[in-house]
Amino acid sequence: MQKAKNGNPDLPVSSKITPELERKVLLELGNDITRVRDKNDLILLFSKRIKGLFYFTHTLVALIDYKDETYAPILLDDQSPIRLHAKYKELVQSRFSLNEPFIQSVLQADDPISFLLEDIMYQPQSPAFLRLNYEGGIREILMTRLMKDGKPMGFLNIYSDIPGSFNDGFRNIIKGIAPQLSSAISNIIKNEELLKKEKEKSFLLDFSSDIALVRTKDELALAVRTAISKLNQKSGYVIRRINEDNTTMSPYVYDLGIHQHDQKIVSALEKARYPINDGLQNRILNSPIPLLFTVDREIQRGITSAYLQSWKMMGFKDVVGIRLRNGETNHGILFLNIEEINVQLLQGICSQISIALANIMANEQISKKQEEQAFLLDFSNDITQVRTKQDLQAAISRVLDKTMHTRLVMIRVIDDDGLHLSPFMYDNTLFKKAKIDFDKMAVERITINEPYTAQVLTSKDGLLFNVEEELKSGNTYAQLWKITGLRNMYGLPLRAGDKNIGTIWLLADQLSQLLLKGICAQIAVAIANIQANEKLLTYKKQLEVENDYLKEQIKTIYNFSEIIGGGDAMQKVYRLMSLVADSNTTVLVLGETGTGKELIARAIHNASSRKDKLMVKVNCAALPANLIESELFGHERGAFTGAIDRRIGKFELADHSTLFLDEIGELPLEAQAKLLRVIQERELERVGGKQIIKINVRLIAATNRNLEDEVKAGRFRADLYFRLNVFPIGLPPLRDRAEDIEPLTHFFVQKYSRNTGRKIRKVAPKVIQQLRSYTWPGNIRELEHLIERSILMTTSEVLDDVYIPQHTDAEKQEQAHLLNRSLEEVERSHIIETLKRCAGKISGAGSAAEILKVPGNTLHSKMKKLSISKSDYFG
Amino acid sequence: MKIVVIGGSGLIGTKVVNQLRQKGHEVIAASPATGINTITGEGLAEAMKDTDIVIDLANSPSFEDKAVLEFFQTSGRNLLAAEINAGVKHHVALSIVGVDIMQNVGYMRAKKAQEDLIRQSGVPYTIIRSTQFLEFLKGIADQATQGSEVHLSDVAFQPIASDDVASFVAKYALAAPINGKVEIAGPERFEMYEIVARYLQHSNDPRKVVANGRPEYFGGEISHAALVPAGGAALGAISFEKWWDKQLQKA
Numbered sequence A: 001m002q003k004a005k006n007g008n009p010d011l012p013v014s015s016k017i018t019p020e021l022e023r024k025v026l027l028e029l030g031n032d033i034t035r036v037r038d039k040n041d042l043i044l045l046f047s048k049r050i051k052g053l054f055y056f057t058h059t060l061v062a063l064i065d066y067k068d069e070t071y072a073p074i075l076l077d078d079q080s081p082i083r084l085h086a087k088y089k090e091l092v093q094s095r096f097s098l099n100e101p102f103i104q105s106v107l108q109a110d111d112p113i114s115f116l117l118e119d120i121m122y123q124p125q126s127p128a129f130l131r132l133n134y135e136g137g138i139r140e141i142l143m144t145r146l147m148k149d150g151k152p153m154g155f156l157n158i159y160s161d162i163p164g165s166f167n168d169g170f171r172n173i174i175k176g177i178a179p180q181l182s183s184a185i186s187n188i189i190k191n192e193e194l195l196k197k198e199k200e201k202s203f204l205l206d207f208s209s210d211i212a213l214v215r216t217k218d219e220l221a222l223a224v225r226t227a228i229s230k231l232n233q234k235s236g237y238v239i240r241r242i243n244e245d246n247t248t249m250s251p252y253v254y255d256l257g258i259h260q261h262d263q264k265i266v267s268a269l270e271k272a273r274y275p276i277n278d279g280l281q282n283r284i285l286n287s288p289i290p291l292l293f294t295v296d297r298e299i300q301r302g303i304t305s306a307y308l309q310s311w312k313m314m315g316f317k318d319v320v321g322i323r324l325r326n327g328e329t330n331h332g333i334l335f336l337n338i339e340e341i342n343v344q345l346l347q348g349i350c351s352q353i354s355i356a357l358a359n360i361m362a363n364e365q366i367s368k369k370q371e372e373q374a375f376l377l378d379f380s381n382d383i384t385q386v387r388t389k390q391d392l393q394a395a396i397s398r399v400l401d402k403t404m405h406t407r408l409v410m411i412r413v414i415d416d417d418g419l420h421l422s423p424f425m426y427d428n429t430l431f432k433k434a435k436i437d438f439d440k441m442a443v444e445r446i447t448i449n450e451p452y453t454a455q456v457l458t459s460k461d462g463l464l465f466n467v468e469e470e471l472k473s474g475n476t477y478a479q480l481w482k483i484t485g486l487r488n489m490y491g492l493p494l495r496a497g498d499k500n501i502g503t504i505w506l507l508a509d510q511l512s513q514l515l516l517k518g519i520c521a522q523i524a525v526a527i528a529n530i531q532a533n534e535k536l537l538t539y540k541k542q543l544e545v546e547n548d549y550l551k552e553q554i555k556t557i558y559n560f561s562e563i564i565g566g567g568d569a570m571q572k573v574y575r576l577m578s579l580v581a582d583s584n585t586t587v588l589v590l591g592e593t594g595t596g597k598e599l600i601a602r603a604i605h606n607a608s609s610r611k612d613k614l615m616v617k618v619n620c621a622a623l624p625a626n627l628i629e630s631e632l633f634g635h636e637r638g639a640f641t642g643a644i645d646r647r648i649g650k651f652e653l654a655d656h657s658t659l660f661l662d663e664i665g666e667l668p669l670e671a672q673a674k675l676l677r678v679i680q681e682r683e684l685e686r687v688g689g690k691q692i693i694k695i696n697v698r699l700i701a702a703t704n705r706n707l708e709d710e711v712k713a714g715r716f717r718a719d720l721y722f723r724l725n726v727f728p729i730g731l732p733p734l735r736d737r738a739e740d741i742e743p744l745t746h747f748f749v750q751k752y753s754r755n756t757g758r759k760i761r762k763v764a765p766k767v768i769q770q771l772r773s774y775t776w777p778g779n780i781r782e783l784e785h786l787i788e789r790s791i792l793m794t795t796s797e798v799l800d801d802v803y804i805p806q807h808t809d810a811e812k813q814e815q816a817h818l819l820n821r822s823l824e825e826v827e828r829s830h831i832i833e834t835l836k837r838c839a840g841k842i843s844g845a846g847s848a849a850e851i852l853k854v855p856g857n858t859l860h861s862k863m864k865k866l867s868i869s870k871s872d873y874f875g
Numbered sequence B: 001m002k003i004v005v006i007g008g009s010g011l012i013g014t015k016v017v018n019q020l021r022q023k024g025h026e027v028i029a030a031s032p033a034t035g036i037n038t039i040t041g042e043g044l045a046e047a048m049k050d051t052d053i054v055i056d057l058a059n060s061p062s063f064e065d066k067a068v069l070e071f072f073q074t075s076g077r078n079l080l081a082a083e084i085n086a087g088v089k090h091h092v093a094l095s096i097v098g099v100d101i102m103q104n105v106g107y108m109r110a111k112k113a114q115e116d117l118i119r120q121s122g123v124p125y126t127i128i129r130s131t132q133f134l135e136f137l138k139g140i141a142d143q144a145t146q147g148s149e150v151h152l153s154d155v156a157f158q159p160i161a162s163d164d165v166a167s168f169v170a171k172y173a174l175a176a177p178i179n180g181k182v183e184i185a186g187p188e189r190f191e192m193y194e195i196v197a198r199y200l201q202h203s204n205d206p207r208k209v210v211a212n213g214r215p216e217y218f219g220g221e222i223s224h225a226a227l228v229p230a231g232g233a234a235l236g237a238i239s240f241e242k243w244w245d246k247q248l249q250k251a
């Protein structure tokens, strides 16, 4: 390499300089230089001063960067002949390697060293600026090391278009000024750094006082916007917040900068929930420092999160992501689309935003809690007013659908058996789209062991089933849930105290734990109250019914505590009774009217293990056909009408007891079919109800008809007959048990003399004889009536006359009996017959009075006069 | 190729930077002094721009258990995050032979944490596990000095010259990522007290080395062979004596 020769005599400016002038120049320049604060002023000043003394075209200062062993221009005067060159801009931003001979020779030289460009610019490693300057007319360059702390810190490059411009005076001046220039430059750089730091600090200070005032989301948005526009005019930002589920993030506040964007994209971005672990968000959350990333590169890397695609479409290329974190808790991320990052500044901003965010969130949480509490209070007010199931249902749907934006799927309540769960209320519109009959599904009784129910009942505060996850794990219900579009199914136990009383199922995207717990507790209490109320009403009703029965039965039964009769025929009956009593076997009691079939039934009941409960009696003949079913099986007016309107049937009433079906032969065929089913299945459905009720009833049926004949005649179902005729007990007619007539007579005499207040101490033997010889078509009942009447007629203490119908043999007796009757007797039996036909109805439509064409009152008084009692036409 | 050497001003870093520059690569010697700090993140993203290879030769300023763990974790996390963003194709780190079997020693736990972060990062990598540097002998002697005596263990010891380390690092950095570890060691194996004694002798240090027979390294109990490679390691060329001669020349 050849160095340029010193000195050229044909220069426009005198380059000769005396030592005094040199000193003066150096002094003045030195003074001025130390006063300069701006680095560009420095080079201009320098350039202008020197130009007055020596000739050159332009000058610049380059700084060395040791980290990659390069140097790059930092100060440029505005005289460069190539400043309009297409490559100029690129050039001044380039870094040039220190590892090449040209610059190495500069570094080795203690004094300024000049080169003719021609000599060096063609060296393969020489920097490009030499060549470019040459193209701009420059011919020579004077290079001077600038030293700091004994180490080169940069270069002063002086260019000239006239070779030989740099004479010794020039070199001496430059050599002399170089140390001052170096220290001025490093001072200015340091100063600039300080200023920048200062500016950042005051910026952060401003920002921190702005943000300290932030109380709401909008204020936060404004503060961040202001700060960012102070830093960089156009960048957009978004703050994403970690959602309550802790697995996704959603935009919280954002500003897309000055650009206009497709509203569709923006609103899609706004609503989305992005999984935290998408390969980018988690990287940012884990990074202690701001993370600069390129949208394109992240997409290429395979990160599929939709926001990256949207950003790409919106033209965001480089983005910085910084976690917003308080202590050890991440709250969210700030995304900024800027290309340069000032780590310290961004971290300063973000720590402030984090605090603000945490405050806002805490505020929001508090006001949300307050709202929720107020809401719960309202709900609890609502619910305390509730008396009926309908009211409760209305209150629940109000609170759930309208206020909480959730859908009630179903409330199930545990039945009395503690095993099954029945629907209490549900929303049958919910799965309409699926075209399934939710009603049908809902009434299917499930047990507490059904897996999902069991999980919920044993959970502490209920369970959350994520619809998507349940779908994946093969939960078939989840297919239904999905139809609603809601994200989660909440299953909670309803508990009164610590007792499970049911389950509640809700579909929603997100529910507050506090609200859920509060509401469930209230609903549970309300249901428990209604249930208790229902039960009370049921018991009351049952008691009333039982009471009616008792009253009636006290009137109708033969008031024996024991059956009278020690004869052989009856002995046989007793034996059968004792055989069957303790079993649950159905008994069919057969016998003519008045033989005491009910008495036998009662005795069987009383000898059975069911004796502590009341035997329930139904007279099948006395019931109008259209009422039989509801009488036997109960009825329900509608699924939601409440227990008050429900009627308990005789079967239910006789649960765990005995049901005595008297006059079974009179049961209409339709009712026979139903009865058969109940006997077979041991369970029943109330009329109009959907619920199956298990029952445990012992049946005793009785009839005076020959059921086989009835079957043959098609009036009685054969299958029902076989079911009933498991254990028939035939009662002998009174005429076949003459030996019992005397004790029976004594019994009745005693009963009626007590009832009437007469003292009959004896029955005349003649009377006994008379009674024994009679054939008793009306059996014991006839005997009883006869004694009753005779006692009324007797004036003495001895019963010595009875009014036995006169007859010789049975058929004739019947005939004679009819013919010999008094008008009163005819009237009496006609009224009784009519009453029987009218199921005991005395007055009104379809009553006996109507048929007999007398006013109801008249019939009443007639019946009184003829002493017709209920037992005459029932039984 | 553009290569960033983190800790480029350190003992190994300086040498690696020089070797790579001599091969004509564009090398950035990164350290807090050059405005690139892996703890604060300062300058990191810019330095990573268009970088192909990153060689992490940084070391913690403090060797206290907690500080050193925090240093390697934070530094590793930040560095790898920036590398992922920049699409760096090879990450090289210098670790220590036997790190995983000396987890009772705090410094080893920290280096292990650094290795784990690298393995999990997804950035293609080569972990170079080295034995102790010969330059480290003085330090070992100093921390074991009690009065005028140096109490040292007799565990197997196979120190390597930093020039050799730098050559290996440069070589592995320019080769394809192994996505695993390699081991490097010095050409000679000693017992620890023995080589330290030799070193003190050479440098006319009056301290006396006492073999205490305790298998210890920096206060933690280790197995006798923990500090030396178990299998096939690449061995350096510079023996102790050669190294010593070089030290004298430099001085």
Ligand SMILES: NC(=O)c1ccc[n+]([C@@H]2O[C@H](COP(=O)([O-])OP(=O)(O)OC[C@H]3O[C@@H](n4cnc5c(N)ncnc54)[C@H](OP(=O)(O)O)[C@@H]3O)[C@@H](O)[C@H]2O)c1
Pocket (backbone or CB within 6 Å): B006, B007, B008, B009, B010, B011, B012, B013, B030, B031, B032, B033, B034, B036, B037, B038, B039, B040, B056, B057, B058, B059, B060, B061, B075, B094, B095, B096, B097, B111, B129, B130, B131, B132, B133, B136
């Ligand atoms: N010593 C051994 O026997 C041995 C054995 C096997 C492996 N190693 C490993 O080899 C590696 C290099 O060791 P060494 O002895 O060469 O280390 P060293 O001389 O202590 O150099 C440490 C380097 O790390 C830099 N550094 C410190 N903090 C930094 C930060 N926050 N950001 C960026 N750079 C930072 C330092 O920069 P400044 O100069 O600016 O502070 C310096 O360049 C270490 O990882 C060490 O664990 C050591």
